[in-house]
Amino acid sequence: MPLVQFAPLSSLVQPVLWHKLTDLxxxxxxxxxxxxxxxxxxxxGRTIKDRETGQDIALPCNLTVGAESFESDFKAPHGSVTAPGMLxxxxxxxxxxxxxKTALFxxxxxxxxxxxxxxxDTAQLNRFFxxxxxxxxxxxxxxxxxxxxxxxKPAWEIGDDGWKRxxxxxxxxxxxxxxxxxRNSASPYFLVGKDTFGKVKAGPVEDxxxxxxxxxxxxxxxxxxxPSADPANPGWPLRNLLAYLRALYPSSTSSIKIxxxxxxxxxSPNAQWKSQIGTLTIATTTEAISEANTRPTAVGWEKNPQGKLGPRMADLAPMMDPSRLAAQAVDLNLKLMRWRILPSLDLDKISSTRCLLLGAGTLGCYVARALMGWGVRTITFVDSAKVSFSNPVRQPLFVFExxxxxxxxxxxxxxxSLxxxxxxxxxxGHSMSIPMPGHPIPNNPTSLNQAKSDVAKLEQLIDEHDAVFLLMDSRESRWLPTVVGASKKKIxxxxxxxxxxxxxxxHGARASSLTTGHDGKPHQKLxxxxxxxxxAPADSLTDRTLDQMCTVTRPGLAPIAAATAVEILASLLQHPDGLYASPPPPTTTGSANMDDESTNSVLGQVPHQLRGFLNQFRAMPLVGAAYDKCTGCSETVLKAYETQGFDMLLKAFNETKYLEKLTGLDKLFDESEAALESVEWEEEGEDDF
Incomplete structure (x- = not known):
């Protein structure tokens, strides 16, 4: 007759067990x-149905352990039985x-x-360690x-009929x-028979x-x-049950129905019952009965995934390191956004964008938080100030301490704080000052070297980043990064x-060799x-009153403006033309033209300018063309900067009218004044009233 083959148990370790072991x-x-x-x-034992063949596939005989397995009052989930063990x-x-390991086993x-x-007692038959x-x-x-x-020994055999339904x-x-x-018993083993009246009964194996x-x-x-779903091979727990019966009742268990x-x-009447019955027999002798109390040999070390006897390893670093856990969790909203709403959203392009924030005040703090929400992973701050007592209530990255x-x-x-x-x-963060037009650099080696160092550092930072946010509190402080950023074609x-x-x-992008966008239309120089x-930008900081030294603004304005700036960046990064994306043309009402889909990214429109009015709760999209005499982005200024370097910048810092002369604004101003003076104005007399 065929020998009985057994399906071994396999461990199924829930990751939370390792969390609990760590604490323990x-x-x-x-x-x-x-x-x-x-x-x-x-x-x-459970099976799954193969979608292609329609056949049932038996799942492994798993013994599951989790964090609750360490609890003394552990109760198996409904439909399961417990197995005692030790670790x-x-x-x-x-x-x-x-x-x-041999001695331990x-x-x-x-x-x-x-x-x-x-x-x-059968309570320890399924013991593991x-x-x-x-x-x-x-x-x-x-x-x-x-x-x-x-x-x-000898091995159990099963009748020629095998396992039957x-x-x-x-x-x-x-x-x-x-x-x-x-359903009412927690024991994995039981007896089934009939009472004196012929009615079916059930009881524990101990009886x-x-x-x-x-x-x-x-x-x-x-x-x-x-636990085995294999129709030919019963699960591992049967081995020790058979050993239990042979040890205690050797004379009456040479043939048993399992x-x-x-x-x-x-x-239910139409249920597809999976339970099986088989008659097992074992050759028995007087000598075997007399040696029934002698412990037989045992096997049971689990094999590793390679099918060899050896330990396994669970690498939970991605799950248990809080930093990695946070990295997985912080982007959940973005991933759900792409999954459910915008499948074409390129999150990697946003997260890999390196952002330089010039100014770590109210705008800088809110911009940084919004960038983190979009998954940006590189954020650099530049500011020369220190945290004052008026800052924490308005600037969310600072506290009283x-x-x-x-x-x-x-x-x-x-x-x-980030x-x-x-x-x-x-x-x-970098504590440094940005040299500004209208703020002359003292003519001494120390001051000149410091200014040159600050300029070089700013150039390096802009070169190392993809997007630059101008968030300073003066007009002139934005000039140098505007020039450097335009020269390096940064956002x-x-x-x-x-x-x-x-x-x-x-800011509009410098002219590119690519003259047309994805829609075939020429790039618009913004x-x-x-x-x-x-x-030209000049000194606006000297002799300011208290209200002018502080940005007096409604508290809700800064987060609105900061979030808007970050959302424009996100939309720009998703646009096929990127830095050269065309803005939606405004309508006669001052609102953007919603019908022009060619100007949209997957996130919608990419405006050039938004001017918001909080007293009206309104935002007006604007489009401004580039000016060939601009003191910030004109080719005249950029070429002078690229050819002369720091010497050109030093003139802009020290000489009041240098930028006007360089760009021709001084002549334009003189021509305008002359034109006004040449106009003959009619003076109204008293009789005209």
Whole structure:
């Protein structure tokens, strides 16, 4: 007759178990490698249906352990049975490798055997153990499970009929009774027979000697909850059940009828019952009966994924390192946005954009937070001020402690705050001044070298970033980054605040060899912050009153302007023309033309300028053309900067009318004055009233 083959158990470790082990190691075990009780559970064997062939595929016989497995009052989930075990965690990988695994395995096998003989209890038949080493620095966990199972000699055989469907022999009534019994029983093993009145009954295996007193041999069943869904091979728990019966009842168990219980669904007349019945036999002799109390050999070390006897390793660094957990979680909203609403949204293009924030005040703080919300991972601050007591309530990256002892440098403090919010951000702050027109550089080596160093540092920072935000509190401080950014063809975004108005704009790009956009239309040369002025930037900071020294503005204006600037950047990055994206043309009403889809990105329109009016809760899109005499972005200024370098900048800083002369604004101004003077104005007399 065919030998009975058994499907071994496999460990299924939930990641939360390692979280719990980490806490246990740090707070309780420390340097102890003492055994810790652990409880697992397994369910009735399950199958899945192959979509192509329609055939059922048996899933492995899994014993599951999780964080709750360490609890003394652990209860198996509904439909599962428990298996007792223990865990030993070693302090080093060397100890884990060097432990005498054979001796440890034999100790556990002997414990099961002694429990059988001394107590006749089946509670330890499914006992397992696991050895571990927890590398808490790298969040790597090495582990090896063992499921001791006794080897029968000679081997068990099954009749020529093999395993048969139980419903064909037992009938719906008896199967329904067993199903009901198991719903109220936590034991993985049970007996099924008939009482003196011929009614079906069920009981624990521990009652074997008396349970079948009124049941004929043909109606005696020994059942177990089978974790194997393989129709040919019963699960591992049957091995120790058979060893239990042979050890305690060798004279009456040479031929037994086994019920493999494999049904999870509630009974019904049309149910497809999966449980099976088979008759197992074993050759027996007088000598075998006399040696029944001798422990047989045992097997049960789990194989690794390569099919060899060896430990496994769980690398939970991506899950257990809080920084990595945060990195996965902070982008959840963006990923859901792409998943559900905008499948074509290129999140990588946004997250990889390196942003330079010139100004770490109210606008700078809000811009940084909005950029983080979009997944931007590189944010650099530049500011020369320190945190003052008036800042924290308006600038969300600072707190009261940052104001003490003269105040922390704003740029460095803002960067440190971003790190606290999300450790995965790549951020740094630079405390430096930006040289400005109208603010002469003293003619001494120290001042000149410092100015030259500041210019070089700013040029380096702009060169290392993709987008530059101008968020300073003066007009002239925006001039140098405007020139450098235009020369290097960077994205420049400008935000300026009034009392209840704001202006947000993107600077136009320098001419490109690509003369047309994705729609075939010529690129539109857009203006910069200075294109609408016929006066060069000059000193606006000297002799300011208190209200002029502070940006007096409605509190809600800065976050609106900051968020608008970031949203324009996001839309610009999604536009096929990128830096050269054309804005939607305004209509006669001052609003944008919504019908021109060629100007849109996947996020919608990419305006050139937005002027907001908080007193009207209105934003007006504007388009401004580039001015060939602009003191910030004209080719005259850019070529002078690129050919003369710092010498040209020094003239702009020190000479009041240099930029007007360079661009020709002085002649335009003189011509305008002359034209006005040549006009003959008629004077109204008294009689005209």
């Amino acid at each position: 190691k740090i707070d309780v075990l420390k340097l102890s490698d003492a055994a810790v009780p652990l409880t697992g559970s397994y369910t009735i 030993r965690n070693f302090n080093t990988i060397e100890e884990f490798k060097a432990v005498d 034999n100790e556990e096998a002997q414990l099961i055997w002694d429990h059988i003989l001394k107590t006749r 696991v050895i571990t080493f927890a590398d808490l620095k790298k969040y790597k966990y090495y582990y090896w499970f063992a499921f001791p199972a006794f080897v029968a 139980a419903h064909a022999e037992l009938g719906i009534e008896q199967l329904t009774f067993i199903h009901s019994h198991l 074997y000697s008396s349970f079948f007193s009124s049941t004929g041999p043909e109606d005696q069943l020994i059942g177990f909850v089978d 019920l493999r219980w494999r049904d999870t669904e509630a009974p 940052d104001c003490l002892d003269g105040g922390k440098p704003k740029a460095e403090c803002a960067a440190a 790190k606290k919010i999300f450790p995965g951000i790549n951020t740094v 420049i975004l400008n935000a300026a605040l009034g009392f209840d108005t704001y202006l947000v704009m993107r 203006g910069c912050y200075y294109c609408n002025d016929i006066v």
